Amino acid sequence: MEAEAGRRRRRGRGAEAAPQPSRDVNYRQLRNPFPQMEVFPADQIADMHETALRTLEGLGVKVLLPEARRIYAQGGARVNEDNEMVFIGRDMVEAAMASAPKSIACRAGARRRDFTLELGSLVFQPGAGAPNATDLERGRRPANGQDYLEFLKLTHHFDVFQMISPQVEPQDVPTNVRHYFTTQAQMELTDKFPFFFSRGTPQVMDCFEMLSMARGLSDDEFRGNPHCYTIINTNSPRTLDIPMAQGLIDFARHGQMSIITPFTLMGAMAPITVAGAITLSHAEALAALTLTQLANPGAPVCYGTFTSNVDMKSGAPAFGTPSHFQASLAAGQLARYLGLPWRSAAGSASNINDVQAANENQFGLWGCLMSGATVIIHSAGWLESGLTVSFEKMICDAEVLNMVAELCAGAQAGNSEIGFDSALSEVEPSGHFFATSQTMERYNTAFYEPHIHDYANFGTWTERGSVDANHRATGVWKEILANFEAPAQDVSRLGALHEFIARRTKAGGAPPES
């Protein structure tokens, strides 16, 4: 395994022999190079938008938080306090569409980790929100604090994950102090853009304070740019619950970013058609978007959807399907109709990191890439339709994302690349190009070097133990964790953070709202 471990080292960290020129790649700030695909003609997209407006005006949205209903009412919505229904006029939606920023400059813990969200940029997040973790050594279990920390380290390790996602729930950490645990970890172990759950105003305020403390931000500096984000799921169909509404308001008022994502399954909590499900998702996203802009016009907000289908025989969710792909395309068309950055999602229904898991995840990924998604969540590690995140799958999917990132860099076909003199005319018929001038200049840097894919022939691979990619991935994540080094931090700021957490914990923490 020694040779294997050496071979698997990341580019730039040196190979077995002499130092070699490292490849000049930047996976941190990507632009989407793929042409955008349309599933519906423009007039049908306009009809879907129009139907969403009609839905908000005529059918309304149930809003459980009184403060949110007040904000909607002050903005001109018709509100029925008896049944908590809010009817949102198209003028309100259009004003919100106009004030929502088209470009969002996200500030991480280090300038090289900053990125901009706008149509055309491309950001990946690993799979998120799972109650369980799994790997080949420890098996499937309810996720715990150690799992949370390990996934965070893996997320930090791969440049291609530009945002931190809440990969798993640390279920052994009490819910009233869990946000201290996850925030401290994000502040200490990574300088990437952090995530906070919207589980009520008290927790969110704690998180904002901890972030400002750890990053050394004044209140003005904090509010001046998004330094963190939350994800808002509506309760489809047409319901906005209390913690989600609080999150929209709190993040907007503090200039922090909400990613609004109705999570709908065609045939279950959404219409059975792509067009119907995305129209519903769009209506719900517009309702939430409107709330953010009423709370603070110009607040950074990312449009989103996550729509796939169920298996109509069993009612089970399915991901990486043709309908999922088409739903991403339709959502992308609507996002471009709005002009807003937006998120979509890959994912898999498979129960383990197998061929199904790989094929579903990558199929869904290409739907996101060709729909021009700005943020692609669940792009690595997500199994069981979101119930589990897998260590091995995260490693395997990161390979695919790295290869996509390589494509973002493009290629050249100038004279030196075409190489009539430096390659083509140097080699006789049936000869080889191993020693041409062009090859000698480029052999160390020409090609992407995988961390999990293995090019050994069958004999060599068999001699090495016939280890499949899934089992090789165990060695990769263990090596990353063993060698993990957190980015340098300001010790005094972290001390203040620790003191804050100790004090707040002693005072009982902040239980989640429901």
Added chain:
Amino acid sequence: MEAEAGRRRRRGRGAEAAPQPSRDVNYRQLRNPFPQMEVFPADQIADMHETALRTLEGLGVKVLLPEARRIYAQGGARVNEDNEMVFIGRDMVEAAMASAPKSIACRAGARRRDFTLELGSLVFQPGAGAPNATDLERGRRPANGQDYLEFLKLTHHFDVFQMISPQVEPQDVPTNVRHYFTTQAQMELTDKFPFFFSRGTPQVMDCFEMLSMARGLSDDEFRGNPHCYTIINTNSPRTLDIPMAQGLIDFARHGQMSIITPFTLMGAMAPITVAGAITLSHAEALAALTLTQLANPGAPVCYGTFTSNVDMKSGAPAFGTPSHFQASLAAGQLARYLGLPWRSAAGSASNINDVQAANENQFGLWGCLMSGATVIIHSAGWLESGLTVSFEKMICDAEVLNMVAELCAGAQAGNSEIGFDSALSEVEPSGHFFATSQTMERYNTAFYEPHIHDYANFGTWTERGSVDANHRATGVWKEILANFEAPAQDVSRLGALHEFIARRTKAGGAPPES
């Protein structure tokens, strides 16, 4: 396993319960719905074409077959008989580009199996040309006649494989009669468009005669359309060997189709850059194309490439890499420059049907799809960079291809799909759509039904034995083979075919040329 087996039945063959409306899909005649991606700007593509012409004029191609050199010379090429070099002028290439048909109507054994090859159409072939076969029950072995027949049946089973490919070599069949075995099998077990190897004129003439006999075609009918095809690999760099040159001439003179595919690996038998490797591939393809058009102007010919990179540390081939993806894009741009139908290829370097195999194959596949490839070969089952075809991988990859075929059909967003009245307004906030009018109309036909992907939850999946996709695939291919029914054939024609084979075998068959 009974329920599983039932669940896996193909759509249209009925489910467990009452008869249900089958989904109206056509995977036989597909159009590529994906937008085309460009890796190089148009002026660089023109430079690559120009450099290819310069290569053919100035550096030349080594042509081992005297007859081919004669044809090139008669067409105006400068030929050096001492070193077998042929220097092809751009006027000759341009004349060939002008006479090669832009659209090729391929005639199969049944009209529903016919298809047209032109830019915009989309045809899949399973992995081809491997010396070995593998499956989880019988292991990896030199491929034999039974393997050939079984792969042929699997290829026939899935509509999404519109062409027959030579998946594996039946190594237990002597080479002087192997073409009788493979032709008889293709005539008896499938009505799809057949493949013949170009292993010398005697074998090819035998194959043409057998095909005409089995399909009941007069000589004029046979020559009037392509009824079969061959694949021509140049010996890169810049060499055309004897059987390949004979194949180009024989297929062209009989109006049958050649798919011209330089198979090049960047950094080994081709330049290390995408631009250089594709320029070489393009030059070689143009040389072969020119020979077909000199032999018979207007002969059906499909442009092609198969270019990936090697691992520069080991020299091992790699597939499904970023460079492979970009090579497909560049070849697609050159094919559109010519206006010709063209083939590209997916594939994997993995040694087994694992996550690497799935991810490489699908990554390469999207490169082909986004490059507008007309024919995508090695799209299912291909392992070990082509040394093995896997039964299980063929089943797993066919799922991905079926999902791509579903996307070819597109989707609608008319009033009934958006469903304001039939869905959105029928459901209260937080309700469900299981029973809306729209759902009731569509629940049997809305979604693609997989043959290998499993949507059972973790508990159910565990109760069923925790079987991964790879092992489930074994059950699927065995069931397909157990239930295989060959399409109806004309018995008297097959009798004549058998008689021909017996007679020719007795006379010693036809050894391959080399």
